[in-house]
Amino acid sequence: xxxxxxxxxxxxxxxxxxxxxxxxxxxxxxxxxxxxxxxxxxxxxxxxxxxxxxxxxxxxxxxxxxxxxxxxxxxxxxxxxxxxxxxxxxxxxxxxxxxxxxxxxxxxxxxxxxxxxxxxxxxxxxxxxxxxxxxxxxxxxxxxxxxxxxxxxxxxxxxxxxxxxxxxxxxxxxxxxxxxxxxxxxxxxxxxxxxxxxxxxxxxxxxxxxxxxxxxxxxxxxxxxxxxxxxxxxxxxxxxxxxxxxxxxx
Numbered sequence: 001x002x003x004x005x006x007x008x009x010x011x012x013x014x015x016x017x018x019x020x021x022x023x024x025x026x027x028x029x030x031x032x033x034x035x036x037x038x039x040x041x042x043x044x045x046x047x048x049x050x051x052x053x054x055x056x057x058x059x060x061x062x063x064x065x066x067x068x069x070x071x072x073x074x075x076x077x078x079x080x081x082x083x084x085x086x087x088x089x090x091x092x093x094x095x096x097x098x099x100x101x102x103x104x105x106x107x108x109x110x111x112x113x114x115x116x117x118x119x120x121x122x123x124x125x126x127x128x129x130x131x132x133x134x135x136x137x138x139x140x141x142x143x144x145x146x147x148x149x150x151x152x153x154x155x156x157x158x159x160x161x162x163x164x165x166x167x168x169x170x171x172x173x174x175x176x177x178x179x180x181x182x183x184x185x186x187x188x189x190x191x192x193x194x195x196x197x198x199x200x201x202x203x204x205x206x207x208x209x210x211x212x213x214x215x216x217x218x219x220x221x222x223x224x225x226x227x228x229x230x231x232x233x234x235x236x237x238x239x240x241x242x243x244x245x246x247x248x249x250x
Contacts, residue, residue, distance in 0.1 A: 069186045
């Protein structure tokens with residue numbers, strides 16, 4: 001198992017990140033960073049990830065799905081009793097909003113670098129930007145497109161699967177069957193952000209996980225949004241203005 005990257009201490013609602021071992025990550029530590037899970041349901045997600053092998057998190061933009069997921073993964077990475085040795089973030093590589101950004105230069109990881117932006121944004125809430133980038137550079141955190149999963153088995157890996165509402169039925173099944181010994185998986189989805197018409201990844205995942213003891217489903221809502229007061233207000237307004245549940249499906 002990888003040596004500790006971030007020493008951590010869980011005290012009530014707080015996880016305190018207080019040191020970084022330079023032997024594994026070259027970035028210098030940013031000391032005295034305090035990170036707090038904002039709501040009771042976010043803390044429920046954290047507990048579910050600790051106790052279960054697979055957790056489906058459903059919730060609107062800004063409710064902390066990705067943030068709590070990557071924070072949980074980093075905590076497990078640095079828990080001496082955990083089997084987790086790396087984090088793999090999985091998402092669609094293709095643009096889902098109908099915008100063509102053209103061919104991207106570089107090797108596979110360089111082409112996928114733009115997908116790491118949201119992960120790094122979240123990580124900088126509990127470590128420095130330099131530390132977060134260092135974890136990617138050393139391969140401790142990796143980005144993979146859905147199309148590269150078939151045939152893979154992930155041992156001792158914390159898998160975070162983003163935007164599952166945009167996956168088709170076969171993709172969801174492919175994702176769920178990648179789990180191997182010593183691994184955990186978190187699936188993040190939002191029924192109000194279905195960008196590909198006809199995709200129903202959240203519903204399929206719920207059906208497949210229902211009744212499996214090693215799995216849990218946690219629902220977040222607008223009350224869990226702490227990104228910005230405006231975000232909570234606009235999500236609440238959108239739920240009234242647009243048809244539900246897929247108000248922006250195309």
